[in-house]
Amino acid sequence: xxxxxxMARTGWPEGIAKADRLRNKILANKPITPKAxxxxxxxxxxxxxxxxxxxxxxxxxxELSGSKKRPVITLLSDMSAPWHVGVDTMSNRAAVIAALVDxxxxxxxxxxxxxxxxxxxxxxxxxxxxxxxxxSQPVDLARLAYCLGHPSLFRxxxxxxxxxxxxxxxxxxxxxxxxxxxxxxxxxDKGVYLLPKDWDNFSTEEKAEKEGLTxxxxxxxxxxxxxxx
Numbered sequence: 001x002x003x004x005x006x007m008a009r010t011g012w013p014e015g016i017a018k019a020d021r022l023r024n025k026i027l028a029n030k031p032i033t034p035k036a037x038x039x040x041x042x043x044x045x046x047x048x049x050x051x052x053x054x055x056x057x058x059x060x061x062x063e064l065s066g067s068k069k070r071p072v073i074t075l076l077s078d079m080s081a082p083w084h085v086g087v088d089t090m091s092n093r094a095a096v097i098a099a100l101v102d103x104x105x106x107x108x109x110x111x112x113x114x115x116x117x118x119x120x121x122x123x124x125x126x127x128x129x130x131x132x133x134x135x136s137q138p139v140d141l142a143r144l145a146y147c148l149g150h151p152s153l154f155r156x157x158x159x160x161x162x163x164x165x166x167x168x169x170x171x172x173x174x175x176x177x178x179x180x181x182x183x184x185x186x187x188x189d190k191g192v193y194l195l196p197k198d199w200d201n202f203s204t205e206e207k208a209e210k211e212g213l214t215x216x217x218x219x220x221x222x223x224x225x226x227x228x229x
Contacts (some may be wrong), residue, residue, distance in 0.1 A: 001160065004152035005016070015091050015145035022095035022205050027047045027102060064216045072135045073104055073227060074112040074192045079154045080119065080178045087151055092208035094149025097195060100216060101139050104227040110135035117158040119178060124170030126169060128158040193223045 039047060039057040050058035077097060101111050107142065113133040119126055132147035133140065148154055162168045162175050196219055201212040221228045 001156055004156035007146055008154065008157065011142040012146040012150050015094070015149045016142050018091050019095035019098060019145040019149060020141055022092060022101045022208060023102070025205075026096065026099040026209055029209070030099075030103070030213075032072045050161070059158060069217065070108060070110045070135075071226070072112060072191060073109045073225065074114065074189070075101070075195055076192065077115045077132070077148055077195045078118065079115050079148070079158070080117050080197065080199045081151065081154060081199065082178055088190075088204075089144065089199050092152055092202040092205055093151035093197075093199075093212060096202065096208050096212045096216060097148055098139055098141055099146050099213070100195075100220075101109050101133070101144075104225075105139070109227055113144065113148075115153065117154045119162065119176035120172060121171035121174075121176030124168065124176070126162055126165075126168050126171065126176070128161045153186055193220055193225050195219070 039050065040059055042058055042059055044081075046149070061116070065175060075097070079090075099115060104111055111133060112135045114129050116127055116129040117133050128152065130147055132144055151215050159175060169173070195216055198215055200207075201215045202208040217228055
C-alpha cells in the first residue's frame with residue numbers, strides 16, 4: 001500500500017516511459033493533422049521570423065472565444081481486471097487511450113478521462129471512480145500512465161475503498177467479483193462514452209498498437225462518439 005500511495009503522488013516512471021514509447025508508435029502510424037495557425041495584423045503576440053521578414057500578418061490569433069466553446073467528450077475507462085491480467089497488458093492499454101485522447105482533442109474536442117472499478121457480490125454493487133484528466137488539462141502521460149496503466153490503482157487503492165466502507169459489507173469475502181462491462185443504458189448524459197475492457201487485445205505492444213486501438217475506436221463509433229463520425 002505504501003508503494004501504491006507513493007506512485008499515486010509522484011507518478012510511475014517505468015510506466016511513463018513505456019506508455020510514451022507505445023503512444024509515439026501509434027501516433028506515427030496514425031498521425032494527427034495539425035491545425036492551421038492563423039496570423040493577422042493584430043493578435044496575442046508576434047511571430048518573430050514573420051515580423052523580421054516584414055510580413056504584416058505576423059501576430060498570432062489565439063481565437064480564445066472558439067476554444068472556450070470546444071465540446072467536451074467524457075471517456076470512462078473500466079479498470080476492473082481479473083487476477084490473470086498483468087502489468088504489461090494494463091500499461092499497453094493506457095498508452096493506447098493516451099493516443100486516442102490526443103486524436104480526439106486534435107479533432108477539436110476536450111476530454112475528461114475517468115478511471116473506474118466495478119464489483120458486485122450478492123445484492124450489492126459498488127463502483128469507485130478517479131478523475132484522471134479534466135477537459136481543461138492537456139494530456140498528462142504521467143497521470144494517465146498510473147491511473148489507467150498500473151494495477152495498484154485498482155488492486156490496492158480501489159480495494160481499500162471497498163474494504164473500509166461499511167456499505168460494501170454485502171460484497172462478502174473477496175470483495176465480490178467482476179463480470180462483463182458497465183451497463184451504459186442508465187447513463188443519460190450526452191457526450192459520455194465507455195472504453196470497455198477486452199484485455200486480450202492489449203497483451204503485447206504489437207497487439208495493442210493494431211488490434212487494441214482498432215477495438216477501442218470501433219467501440220466509440222458504435223456509441224456515436226462524434227470524434228470518429
